[in-house]
Amino acid sequence: MSEARTMASVPHETATGAAIVVEDVRKRYGDRQAVDGVSLQVGRGEFFGLLGPNGAGKTTLVEIMEGLRQADSGTVSVLGESPWPRNVALLPRLGVQTQSSAFFVRQTAREHLRTVAALYGASRADADSTLGTVGLADQRDVMVENLSGGQRQRLAIASALVHGPELIFLDEPTAALDPQARRDLWKVLRELKSEGRTIVYTTHHLDEAEALCDRVAILVAGSVVALDSPHHLVTAAGAPTRLLIPAERMSQEDAAAIPGVDRVTEQGGSLVLETAESGKVLQAVDALGGLDGVQTRTATLEDVYLELTGTGTATDNPTVITDTNDTEQQG
Numbered sequence: 001m002s003e004a005r006t007m008a009s010v011p012h013e014t015a016t017g018a019a020i021v022v023e024d025v026r027k028r029y030g031d032r033q034a035v036d037g038v039s040l041q042v043g044r045g046e047f048f049g050l051l052g053p054n055g056a057g058k059t060t061l062v063e064i065m066e067g068l069r070q071a072d073s074g075t076v077s078v079l080g081e082s083p084w085p086r087n088v089a090l091l092p093r094l095g096v097q098t099q100s101s102a103f104f105v106r107q108t109a110r111e112h113l114r115t116v117a118a119l120y121g122a123s124r125a126d127a128d129s130t131l132g133t134v135g136l137a138d139q140r141d142v143m144v145e146n147l148s149g150g151q152r153q154r155l156a157i158a159s160a161l162v163h164g165p166e167l168i169f170l171d172e173p174t175a176a177l178d179p180q181a182r183r184d185l186w187k188v189l190r191e192l193k194s195e196g197r198t199i200v201y202t203t204h205h206l207d208e209a210e211a212l213c214d215r216v217a218i219l220v221a222g223s224v225v226a227l228d229s230p231h232h233l234v235t236a237a238g239a240p241t242r243l244l245i246p247a248e249r250m251s252q253e254d255a256a257a258i259p260g261v262d263r264v265t266e267q268g269g270s271l272v273l274e275t276a277e278s279g280k281v282l283q284a285v286d287a288l289g290g291l292d293g294v295q296t297r298t299a300t301l302e303d304v305y306l307e308l309t310g311t312g313t314a315t316d317n318p319t320v321i322t323d324t325n326d327t328e329q330q331g
């Protein structure tokens, strides 16, 4: 995917205030309470993540925001308007990509996107440049039904972006993408945010939420159980950083004596040092025997998520220290 975009930036005066205000929204299907009193606000220009296990109510909540579904009770304001009953004035200002996006059959990727663009009053040039943005320029003449799953997903994303909407809803947009295409989409999304657009992003990829989102709401059984920036959620959880040091490097007693080390255990040939002051402890470890082969595992949004959703703890997946400015989480 290319970063080049031709969409006009969102006017500055719209880049303040709330894009979405949800107050005490409830939705029940039969005896299933899918959304159970959700209140939240999404700021203009904010990249807002919606996380939660299968069946938590994310899609239902997003569909209520999009004006595709009526809440049983509560109020919703989207860009200052009520999305329900279906509000046609709002539609050109919204971009919506869903897991079940529909395509025009017997059309090429370019014809499809030009058709979508025309429906919104956007130009053929907008359609062609958006195809480039999502990395489908080479597939422009391929029939939609012959695109791969990942290519079709990119076309769905392009269909949500082609008219330059102010508010973009993306539902697991990277689900079918290969790792490179996923990173390429992150760049596109960051560019959209820098243009002042608001993004509501549903994902099961916690690394993605941590890298992209200003704030995330974690939904469990229809209720918001956490809502904050990934950084605040992780620091508030207070999970220690763990340093893994080759066991022959120092004794358990020496490790435990390092100021800032709270606990030392031995695990598979490594000493595991738990600390809330990893910088200080790393300096001490460096002075004692160097950092070669030392690994660190900091708490991540995944740890917080698994704790809050009651699905256990993240598996150990240490990162080898190669650089003190490790930017893996920032993509």
Ligand SMILES: Nc1ncnc2c1ncn2[C@@H]1O[C@H](COP(=O)(O)OP(=O)(O)OP(=O)(O)O)[C@@H](O)[C@H]1O
Pocket: 029, 030, 032, 033, 034, 052, 053, 054, 055, 056, 057, 058, 059, 060, 061
């Ligand atoms: N149209 C419907 N009719 C009846 N029940 C529904 C309907 N849509 C969703 N549900 C139920 O409501 C609950 C919430 O579903 P929803 O799709 O909103 O969750 P979700 O968080 O988006 O899940 P996933 O991560 O699996 O997409 C689930 O128990 C689901 O089975």
